[in-house]
Amino acid sequence: MREIVLDTETTGIDPLNGDRIVEIGCVELFNHIATGQHYHAYLNPERDMPAEAEAVHGLSSSFLSDKPVFPAVVGDFLDFIGDAQLVIHNATFDIGFLNMELVRIGMPKLTNPVVDTVKIARKRFPGAPASLDALCRRFEIDNSNRTLHGALLDSQLLAEVYLELMGGRQPDLVLAGGPAAVQTGLDAGPARVVRTTRPPRPHAPLPDELTAHEAFVKGIKNAAWLAS
The missing domain is CATH 3.30.420.10 (Ribonuclease H-like superfamily/Ribonuclease H)
Structure with a gap:
């Protein structure tokens, strides 16, 4: 250009x-x-x-x-x-x-x-x-x-x-490799952060974690978890 x-x-x-x-x-x-x-x-x-x-x-x-x-x-x-x-x-x-x-x-x-x-x-x-x-x-x-x-x-x-x-000597530079990158340009105004969307990670408890939790709850008097 x-x-x-x-x-x-x-x-x-x-x-x-x-x-x-x-x-x-x-x-x-x-x-x-x-x-x-x-x-x-x-x-x-x-x-x-x-x-x-x-x-x-x-x-x-x-x-x-x-x-x-x-x-x-x-x-x-x-x-x-x-x-x-x-x-x-x-x-x-x-x-x-x-x-x-x-x-x-x-x-x-x-x-x-x-x-x-x-x-x-x-x-x-x-x-x-x-x-x-x-x-x-x-x-x-x-x-x-x-x-x-x-x-x-x-x-x-x-x-x-x-x-x-326009954003310095590399006006179209986008810093990749991290969770966010900064973009600037003629119409961008102040620098804005463009975030990368990641897929959700599984958070279901493992079997040994469920066993440990059940034992912990049984040791609590009048535990709310057991009331239901």
Whole structure:
């Protein structure tokens, strides 16, 4: 199963209000394992960079001024993701921006299946923080290089987080050989125990046990067993 872990950086939070994508980062997974293949592009947003957005990702208007515009990279981007399932942290945000960029140049919206790791994290850890930094701390993933948001770095970190949310490096592992096994997975939520049903064992007394019991009862005064 091929999946693409994806992240974007933007000029703001509202694509309907003119905010644009300035960076795309993607990491390829195959059967939940990183292949080492990735896609990365900085984009010229063709507009100014608000100070509050630059404070988040550190990408200035001057740095982006000589970078390609979205139409120049869209072919390579779509070729890379293909029809793979997309793994995104807060997917509504990134998909909204990508679809707006596509619609702006007359292309159809993305139809890839999408997994939102925020929803998985909130299901598994109700009430706990679900930010990427919080999940890195929970799973002891080193994010010390994440002083600013960056689409490729965040995709690489999210790939590790996603693997942990799926149950670790062997997400389909079932420990056999005992009376119980632990299963985890995308829809499993917290780890659940699957118990193996054994056939009933015979518990009828042996003849010498019956004889010993009868002798024991006879030695009891007014034994209830003899009243019937």
